[in-house]
Amino acid sequence: MKIAISGKGGVGKTTLAGVLARTLSAQSETVLAIDADPDSNLASAVGVPLDLLTNITPLAEMTHFIEERTETKKGGYGSIFKLNPKVDDIPEKFSIDYKGVKLLILGSVPQGGGGCFCPENVLLKNLLSHLFIQRNETVIVDMEAGLEHLGRGSTSYVDAFIVVVEPGMRSIQTALQIKKLASDLGIKRVFVVGNKVQADEDRQVITENLDDFPILGLMAYNPKVLEADRKGVSPYDIDEQIKDEVDTILKNLRNQFTS
């Protein structure tokens, strides 16, 4: 399964991506977690301790490596570079391993009008299509908030989107737009996970407005998730309830792939 987790800002994408990656690895699956948000914070949701992180440079900032791989030659009128750089050794070279989760931090790709055509972008796009098409492990991508990344086509080869929503029309509207854009990209499977659910009305607003989507499950509003964030640890390591909820979400996700 190659899954991208998307949705409006602050709904819980990173929380879900981190706990899902840990759940998969606890079930002995090989899992590659990709932080594709320029404001990278998936590592802490996976539980990677801060001191392990200080030496890590996001891939997009490895200028020298990118120039080497893309054979960039800078000239008076921009630059010339290779369109099919070698990428297959990147996960092994640059991912951090934590409790069975391989984590790769992509970092910020400079944006130009209409999507930048630059060596960083070419390398990252090649890397993502390699990971989605040619690798065997389960891939979980934590996307940046909103819709803009869908226009860049970097997720064209995922098997499914999970859109996280909270009980409110704003994140639900975003989910509806993501579904439309995903279908334009040819991605048929778009699932929903509801987060920060407290009352029956919360459940209702999600199920009634998103009745076209398979809903993989709900996660309750949970003070332990906030506590984990405050402490910089994964909710997976301090709370049983979210583990159970994500376990159910994963079961339902697998069912969607077998049915």
Ligand SMILES: Nc1ncnc2c1ncn2[C@@H]1O[C@H](COP(=O)(O)OP(=O)(O)OP(=O)(O)O)[C@@H](O)[C@H]1O
């Ligand atoms: N079930 C929950 N109960 C309470 N707080 C939660 C829950 N899920 C997430 N949060 C909190 O909401 C905030 C946003 O969560 P998170 O970073 O996972 O969202 P995000 O969608 O990845 O945000 P961004 O769009 O900024 O990347 C965090 O402080 C997190 O601890």
Ligand SMILES: [Mg+2]
């Ligand atoms: Mg996030």
